[in-house]
Amino acid sequence: MSVNNLKSDLVPRIIPCLDVAAGRVVKGTNFKQLIDMGDPVELALKYEQQGADELVFLDIKASVDNQPSALAMVRDVAMNLSIPFAVGGGIKTMEDVHRFFQAGADKVTLNTMAVSQPDLINQIASQYGSQSIVVAIDVNREAEGELAIYTHGGSQKSALNYHQWIREVVDRGAGEILLTAMHKDGTGSGFDCELLADLGADYPIQVIASGGAKGPEDFYDAIRAGADAVLAAGIFHRDEYTVSDIKNHLVNNNISMRTTT
Amino acid sequence: MKPVIIVDLKSGNLLSLENALNHHSQSLCRVQQPKDYNFTGDEILVMPGQGRFAFIADQIKTLRWRPFLNDWLSSGGHLVGICVGMQILFEGSAEDPEARGLGFFTGRCERLKHPKTPMVGWAKLDSYKLNMKDQYAYFVNSYGVPDCENATAKVTYGDAFCAAVQKNRVYGFQFHPEKSGRFGRELLKHVCQ
Numbered sequence: 200m201s202v203n204n205l206k207s208d209l210v211p212r213i214i215p216c217l218d219v220a221a222g223r224v225v226k227g228t229n230f231k232q233l234i235d236m237g238d239p240v241e242l243a244l245k246y247e248q249q250g251a252d253e254l255v256f257l258d259i260k261a262s263v264d265n266q267p268s269a270l271a272m273v274r275d276v277a278m279n280l281s282i283p284f285a286v287g288g289g290i291k292t293m294e295d296v297h298r299f300f301q302a303g304a305d306k307v308t309l310n311t312m313a314v315s316q317p318d319l320i321n322q323i324a325s326q327y328g329s330q331s332i333v334v335a336i337d338v339n340r341e342a343e344g345e346l347a348i349y350t351h352g353g354s355q356k357s358a359l360n361y362h363q364w365i366r367e368v369v370d371r372g373a374g375e376i377l378l379t380a381m382h383k384d385g386t387g388s389g390f391d392c393e394l395l396a397d398l399g400a401d402y403p404i405q406v407i408a409s410g411g412a413k414g415p416e417d418f419y420d421a422i423r424a425g426a427d428a429v430l431a432a433g434i435f436h437r438d439e440y441t442v443s444d445i446k447n448h449l450v451n452n453n454i455s456m457r458t459t460t
Numbered sequence: 461m462k463p464v465i466i467v468d469l470k471s472g473n474l475l476s477l478e479n480a481l482n483h484h485s486q487s488l489c490r491v492q493q494p495k496d497y498n499f500t501g502d503e504i505l506v507m508p509g510q511g512r513f514a515f516i517a518d519q520i521k522t523l524r525w526r527p528f529l530n531d532w533l534s535s536g537g538h539l540v541g542i543c544v545g546m547q548i549l550f551e552g553s554a555e556d557p558e559a560r561g562l563g564f565f566t567g568r569c570e571r572l573k574h575p576k577t578p579m580v581g582w583a584k585l586d587s588y589k590l591n592m593k594d595q596y597a598y599f600v601n602s603y604g605v606p607d608c609e610n611a612t613a614k615v616t617y618g619d620a621f622c623a624a625v626q627k628n629r630v631y632g633f634q635f636h637p638e639k640s641g642r643f644g645r646e647l648l649k650h651v652c653q
Binding site: 205206207208209210212247252274277278280281282283300301302303305327328329330374375400401402403404405427428455457458459 | 479480580583596636645
């Protein structure tokens with residue numbers, strides 16, 4: 200049986216990602232300097248109106264001190280948004296997970312903690328269901344060509360084997376992976392379609408591609424390579440393209456998209 | 461307008477559902493046990509459900525909703541079931557074969573026949589109902605009811621399954637109207653009239 204023959208009415212999702220710090224949307228020009236980009240609810244609603252299928256909020260300066268403001272932001276977003284959203288950054292314990300779900304998040308994303316404490320994936324999946332847990336995987340193609348998994352916002356190389364890790368997160372109960380190709384991130388040279396194609400149509404959970412989008416054709420390539428969803432930040436925040444610009448391009452190239460009337 | 465009562469089975473966050481229903485300027489409250497509210501029969505029950513089929517079935521029993529809901533359904537009461545809150549209106553589920561549904565609709569939930577589960581995302585509804593026809597709805601599920609004579613919308617994931625069912629004033633949605641954008645909000649408003 201070829202899995203390619205299996206029918207699905209699911210359409211690929213376009214997911215803007217918002218970086219937040221202390222309850223505000225920010226843009227980092229370098230590690231020290233953060234530029235305030237505005238109110239999370241306002242920006243979230245803007246993307247929802249443009250046709251975003253889902254949103255991801257990443258707390259890039261997550262710390263214990265900042266958690267109250269992060270939770271207030273999640274509550275605020277939940278009260279205003281009518282599409283699903285995930286939150287990530289600063290989630291270290293099951294207690295944190297409870298707090299974010301109670302505040303109204305639909306999903307949490309784990310990156311560093313998934314690597315350092317993988318049992319957290321199992322715990323979240325068994326208590327809230329696989330659909331509520333997205334494991335973010337930062338992968339880098341090293342100079343010698345092999346694939347390495349990084350944590351701590353891409354600053355620390357782990358000892359994990361990429362091919363084992365993408366299987367392990369499935370076994371532990373992740374519902375989706377958010378795959379960021381670090382060697383493509385911010386380069387504007389497109390997503391890593393080779394990585395996406397390698398996962399294949401029988402990889403058992405949804406794959407969100409991230410990192411490297413500069414234009415609508417990059418979204419097209421990622422979806423054709425097998426991505427179930429595509430996440431991007433910069434090109435939306437810099438107003439280079441709206442979500443609807445991207446969707447129109449895809450629809451014109453015979454990829455079904457959720458359209459809002 | 462009739463009051464809307466959320467059947468609170470303590471199965472996850474109700475914030476976005478409450479928020480979606482609140483847009484309709486209708487009186488709204490959550491009730492954990494039928495004895496906690498003075499029902500007249502003229503209310504609209506909204507029953508969300510997240511988690512396993514057996515968990516929801518257990519909660520319905522433990523919180524003493526089972527006889528109440530059976531009476532409600534058999535006497536033509538108005539009810540909206542969402543996700544596992546819809547599945548529980550059927551007879552049972554392959555997820556937990558021992559657990560009993562309410563049996564209001566005929567049929568059972570089966571595991572979705574697609575290599576990628578859970579199904580997560582948006583799908584276009586195949587429906588003859590004008591308020592659902594060709595609309596995109598947000599799904600999060602690994603099980604679904606393959607067929608039902610009361611189906612009002614279907615989608616395909618592996619095989620076709622019921623996205624929505626309706627019999628008289630009882631509505632079931634396998635997808636999440638509270639997460640399905642403006643379409644979902646309008647649909648909730650429509651079925652809560």
